[in-house]
Amino acid sequence: MPTPSVSFEFFPPKSLEGSFRLWDCVNTLAPLEPNFVSVTYGAGGATRKLTHEAVSTIHKTSGLNVAAHLTCVDATKTETLAIAQSYADAGVRDIVALRGDAPQGTAKFTPHPEGFASSVDLIAALAETGRFNIRVGAYPEKHPEAVDQAADIAFLKRKIDAGASTAITQFFFEAETFFRFRDxxxxxxxxxxxxxxILPIENWAGTQKFAARCGTHIPQVICDGFAHATRDGTTELLATAIATELCDDLITGGVEHLHFYTLNRPELTRDVCHALGVTPKVRLQNVA
Structure with missing residues (x-):
């Protein structure tokens, strides 16, 4: 089985404890030499400043290629492009351009009166600068706000046509879900x-809530498996096996790159990567 390239998603810390957890995550996964790592925004752009600080610090201290999430939420076009410019000035040239979730307490996304109306508009503006490699999100299962999946795919095409180079999917649990979407x-x-x-299941209850929010189907066999594993105290073993099997099926189907949602807890992701043959690179020293 060919060894895939990988990338990892982190989220910015909101506390001192969170900072330690983020740096532990970076230090644990950096030896796997990811193609890139990304840093998220909170809902409603709540962690905009923290994201900028985390992106800049990881970029400066780790040598990793960092992709900064950038959304349309609660900011003018001028403010959003100024944030992008600050990334470029810091040497960060990868952007994950997203519409973004609505701020907490609001029912749905509403564009800022002077902001970007959609991710397509944001992507076009970023592409016009010529300074960024733009990545976007994609939904292998119907987005909760979409009429149907055909509408999702049509919108993804608009994002690619606007200047995006790559799409990263929401998590899913069956390889066939991805293959149908790709086709x-x-x-x-x-x-x-x-x-x-790929979302390794660190927290079963949290994963169920997250899946319900974003329209991800959880197969009954996984629900049954976690019911047994919770009683037996083997949830971590089961989570590793489920994620590894999913990744193996994807690689067998021709996938060459996997993106892991780490939730800033690196051990499960690291173990899955090791099972796939993605291990720390050994650098031989010249002793002559």
Whole structure:
């Protein structure tokens, strides 16, 4: 089985304890030499400043290629592009351009009166600068706000046509879900790489809530497995096996790159990567 390239998603810390956890995560996973790592925004752009600080620090101290999340939420076009400019000035040239979630307490996304109306508009503005490699999100299962999946795919094509180079999917639990989506994208004329997003299940209750929010189907066999594993105290072993099997099926189906949502808890992701043959690179020293 070929060894895939990998990338990892982190989120910015909100406390001193969170800072230690983030740096532990970076230090644990950096030896796997990821193609890139990304840092998220909180809902409603709540962690905009923290994201900028985390991106800049990881970029300066780790040598990793860092992709900064950038959204349309609660900011003018001028403010959003100024943030992008500050990333470019710091040497960060990868952006994950997203519409973003609505701020807490609001029912749905509403564009700022002077802001970008959608991720397509944001992508076009970033592409016009010529300074960024732009990545975008994709939904292998219907987005909760979409009419149907065909509408999702049509919107993804608009994002690629606006200047995005790569799409990263929301997490899913069956390889066939990704393969059906990939085939439908090709049929729709999308030729940009689509990277599957993998969520190792660190917290079963939290994963169920997250899946319900973003429209991700959890197969009954996984629900049954965690019911037994919770009683037996083997949830970590089961989570590793489920994620490894999913990744193995994807690689067998031709996937060359996997993107892991780490939740700033690196051990499970590291163990899955090791099982796939993604291990720390050994650097031989010249002793002559």
């Amino acid at each position: 439908a994208c090709v049929k729709a004329g999308i030729d940009a790489p689509i990277i599957p997003g």
